Amino acid sequence: MYNLLNLFADGIELELVIAFALPVIYTVLSLIFFWGRIDRPWFFASISLILLFILYSLVIDWTLPEPPAEHLRIVEQPPLFGPLRVPMLIFTLLSLPILYFLGTQFRKRRK
Numbered sequence: 653m654y655n656l657l658n659l660f661a662d663g664i665e666l667e668l669v670i671a672f673a674l675p676v677i678y679t680v681l682s683l684i685f686f687w688g689r690i691d692r693p694w695f696f697a698s699i700s701l702i703l704l705f706i707l708y709s710l711v712i713d714w715t716l717p718e719p720p721a722e723h724l725r726i727v728e729q730p731p732l733f734g735p736l737r738v739p740m741l742i743f744t745l746l747s748l749p750i751l752y753f754l755g756t757q758f759r760k761r762r763k
Contacts, residue, residue: 675704
């Protein structure tokens with residue numbers, strides 16, 4: 653797994669906070685979208701957070717490349733989100749259907 657402490661040393665702390673807060677951001681957005689239509693919204697939020705953090709850790713573990721054996725000094729500014737771009741994109745593509753499915757399962761039942 654990629655050494656995330658080296659990313660902190662590169663001065664991209666804000667990018668890492670955004671990258672690792674994606675499950676929280678997506679859960680909040682889905683709560684805003686489904687709030688009036690779901691039963692037990694706090695249970696929905698907790699289940700969503702748990703599932704998304706598990707999914708995100710699996711995606712990061714499977715998609716981040718191994719660091720090189722020798723330490724290379726980066727002289728120029730690394731691209732936005734550096735090596736986390738691909739895992740973030742894959743996580744986004746996988747999490748949206750999961751959140752939609754959870755939203756339909758927690759939908760209020762008509763009596």
